[in-house]
Amino acid sequence: MLAHPYGRNGITGHVFREVHASCFGKLDRYCLPFIAPAHLGKPFTEKTLKALRKLDDLLVIPQLLTKNADGFVWPAGLLAELGYSEVNLNVGCPSGTVVAKGKEAGLLRDAEELERFLQDICTRSPLPVSVKTRLGLTDVSEYERLLDIFCRCPLKELIVHPRVRTELYKGTPHFACYGETLEEMPFPVAYSGDIFSPADLGALVQGYPATTHVLLGCGILANPVLGRMLKGGPAATADEIRKFHERPLEGYVEKMGGNTLFRIKV
Numbered sequence: 056m057l058a059h060p061y062g063r064n065g066i067t068g069h070v071f072r073e074v075h076a077s078c079f080g081k082l083d084r085y086c087l088p089f090i091a092p093a094h095l096g097k098p099f100t101e102k103t104l105k106a107l108r109k110l111d112d113l114l115v116i117p118q119l120l121t122k123n124a125d126g127f128v129w130p131a132g133l134l135a136e137l138g139y140s141e142v143n144l145n146v147g148c149p150s151g152t153v154v155a156k157g158k159e160a161g162l163l164r165d166a167e168e169l170e171r172f173l174q175d176i177c178t179r180s181p182l183p184v185s186v187k188t189r190l191g192l193t194d195v196s197e198y199e200r201l202l203d204i205f206c207r208c209p210l211k212e213l214i215v216h217p218r219v220r221t222e223l224y225k226g227t228p229h230f231a232c233y234g235e236t237l238e239e240m241p242f243p244v245a246y247s248g249d250i251f252s253p254a255d256l257g258a259l260v261q262g263y264p265a266t267t268h269v270l271l272g273c274g275i276l277a278n279p280v281l282g283r284m285l286k287g288g289p290a291a292t293a294d295e296i297r298k299f300h301e302r303p304l305e306g307y308v309e310k311m312g313g314n315t316l317f318r319i320k321v
C-alpha cells in the first residue's frame with residue numbers, strides 16, 4: 056500500500072507522515088508530490104531541501120517534474136546523495152500550465168519523444184526510476200502505444216491512474232486499461248484512483264486478482280485509518296482521531312517555532 060500525501064498543497068509533510076504512521080501504522084511507501092528539479096550543476100533550493108531533508112523512518116519516494124533528461128538525471132543524483140533509494144517521474148499530472156509546457160501529462164503527447172526520454176533517464180539515473188502515468192491526453196486509445204513504451208523501459212514500477220488528462224479526476228476510472236497493464240507489464244504495477252473503502256479495494260481485487268499495490272490519495276486524507284481498514288483492521292476510534300489531530304500540532308509547533316495557524320488541515 057502506498058500513500059500520496061498532497062504536500063505541495065501544504066496539507067502534509069514529514070510531520071504528517073510520522074504522526075500518521077505512529078497513529079495508524081506504517082504504510083509500505085510514501086510518495087512525495089512532485090518537486091521542481093534543481094538546475095543543472097546547482098543544489099536544490101532551500102525550500103525544496105526543507106521538504107526533502109528530513110528522511111523519516113519510512114520508505115519515502117520523491118517525484119520529479121521535467122521533460123529534460125539532464126534535468127532529471129542531475130537532481131536524481133542529488134536525491135541519491137540525500138539517501139533516497141528510488142525516484143519517480145510524473146507523466147500524469149493534468150495541470151493546464153504544466154501540460155502546455157510539455158511536462159507531465161504533456162509528455163504523453165509525443166510517444167517517440169517519451170520513449171527516448173525514458174530510455175535515457177533509465178540508463179543514466181543513479182537511482183531506479185518508477186513512473187506515475189495517466190492513460191493519455193484525450194482518449195484511452197492512446198494508451199496501447201504508451202503501455203508498449205513503458206514495457207520496454209527498465210522501470211522499477213509503473214503507477215497507473217486510469218483516466219486521461221481531460222477527465223481530470225472525474226468519471227469512472229478505465230479499469231480495463233489497468234487490467235491490461237497488469238497483464239503486459241514485466242515490472243511491478245500499482246493502481247491509483249478512487250479507493251475510499253475496503254469495498255472499493257475488494258471490487259478492484261475481484262476484477263483484477265493480480266493486484267498487489269494501490270496508491271491511496273484522497274481516500275487516505277478523508278479517512279486516515281483507511282490503510283489499516285484495507286488490511287482488515289478496525290475503523291478509527293474517537294480517541295485515535297483526537298490524537299491524530301493533537302500530535303501534528305505538537306510537530307508543527309516544534310518545526311515552525313510557534314505560529315502554526317492554518318497548518319492543521321486534517
Ligand SMILES: Cc1cc2nc3c(=O)[nH]c(=O)nc-3n(C[C@H](O)[C@H](O)[C@H](O)COP(=O)(O)O)c2cc1C
Nearest residue numbers: 059088089145187216247248249250271272273274
Ligand atoms: C490536489 C492533488 C494533488 C496531486 N498531486 C500529485 C502529485 O504531485 N504527483 C502525483 O503523482 N499525483 C498527484 N495527484 C494524483 C494522485 O496521486 C492520484 O493519482 C489521484 O488523485 C487519483 O487517486 P485518488 O482518487 O486516490 O486521489 C494529485 C491529486 C490531487 C487531487
